[in-house]
Amino acid sequence: MTLHIDTDWGKIPPYAIMIMLSFAAGIGSMFFINVKSGVRKHMAGYLSLLAPFMSIFFGLLLTYITTFGKGLGLSSIGGLFGMFAAVVTIALIGRDRREFRTMLTSCTLVVPLMYSISKIGCLCAGCCRGIACHGAFCIEYTGKRTGDICVFPVQLAETLLFFAIFVTGIILFMKKKQNTELFVIIASVLGKGGLDFLRASHTDKIISLNQILCLVIAAVAIAGYKYFKKLRIEN
């Protein structure tokens, strides 16, 4: 079974549609979780308004920086940074520590869903694609943007894995399990960092910039998580 994708699409670019869907689903879920968990409705609303702009801004900015001003594109890690930058900004305005914690949790929970949906866009557009391969389950791309190539369906693997992380995270959250955020963070970092080995952009590299950033995110997130947990125990 070989999946065939033609990247010579018509007027409507599939990538842009999936990015918009990704934001609609992610920001909508985040608003819902925040309001259900006791965040004041207007604060949750401000976060939903600010998050897409900051996410896209940092997504573009990180690509711009890492390509030394030559690249134009949305980096998912930059986008992730923007989402949390929006949470911090709204928390500074709201000045409520409990709301801040709730918003951090909801943001952590929805990011895998956003990534999962956005990767369908990459799959259709032929970007962020996998290493060359010719076995069964490979994707055959044709079209001007990619040329005729056969590659490993890494974007599809990312979509499935991150959707599974999202669903598991939500189930753990609803069961009020401890360390739910930590599970989501570690599973996401391992998933993203691990699957990066199967990306075409990883060829000829021992470790990619994405993987280094994953390690940094893991370190910062685990340190932050422990800090908040300590605060909770002290309160």
Ligand SMILES: [Zn+2]
């Ligand atoms: Zn892509």
